[in-house]
Amino acid sequence: MASSVTAPPDKASRHSNKSIYMVLGCTVFAATAQVLLKFGATHQMPQLSPADSSTWMPFLVALLGNYQLLLGYTAHSCNALLLILALKDGQLSMLYPIIALTYVWVNLLSMYFFHEHMNAWKAGGIALVIAGVSVMGWASSRA
Amino acid sequence: MTTTPLSSILLVLFASLIGSFGAVFLKMGAAHLNRGFRYILNWQLGLGVALFLGSSVPFLIALRHGELSVLYPMVSLSYMFALFWSRIFFKEPITKAKLGALAMILAGIICIGAGGRQP
Helix, strand or coil: CCHHHHCCCCHHHHHHHHHHHHHHHHHHHHHHHHHHHHHHHCCCCCCCCCCCHHHHHHHHHHHHHCHHHHHHHHHHHHHHHHHHHHHHHCCHHHHHHHCCHHHHHHHHHHHHHHCCCCCHHHHHHHHHHHHHHHHHHHHHHCC | CCCCCHHHHHHHHHHHHHHHHHHHHHHHHHHHHHHCHHHHCCHHHHHHHHHHHHCHHHHHHHHCCCCHHHHHHHCCHHHHHHHHHHHHHHCCCCCHHHHHHHHHHHHHHHHHHHHCCCC
16 A cells, blocks of 8 residues: 555656647637637628529638638537547546636737737636646646 | 526527537547547547537627627636536546636736727
């Protein structure tokens, strides 16, 4: 029993910590995707009438030219792939709540890109989410 | 206080329930990757992604009548649902640390939502 106190972290616990860093990466991808999609949504697009085939090409060309939209969906795909790889080894009950960190990044990015204002509620909320994610990370390192 | 109707709140609860099941199927499907990356195309992952995308439908319907600052934080209730499904489907323990961390995250998201109402 006494030897377990000084035992180095086993393979399983290193795995779950690696998964946590992967989900942290997911939240960065997800927040980037949201900002890109917001930019992409304001992009001027030609009218598409599904019944009128002459409107298809201009719409497709405009869609391919809307690089913010495409990058946004690419970031979302990276987010999904990374989440799946993280879930392969980690505990769902620990990894899933960490996605909440996306709210934090979106709020900070929105201040920079969309000039949204910070206030005491947002700042307190951001601090609480970061603290909660830290507790989750600490719990996983000793799981 | 709030002008968000009960129907919108129930719709978002439904959306977060769907989302939490999406996470369960992603976890089930991810287990196939242990046999090799080419097993990434499996029905559990397909269903997981579909449930994730599908959960945005009731959320968007709810948003037509409700306030974003009230409804957006409620999506995080799916983390709570996921805690129970993890216990049932994957035998993951519910520990004090997990509950404490989850409570802090939920409280934080509610505060961020409240901050969104400020001018």
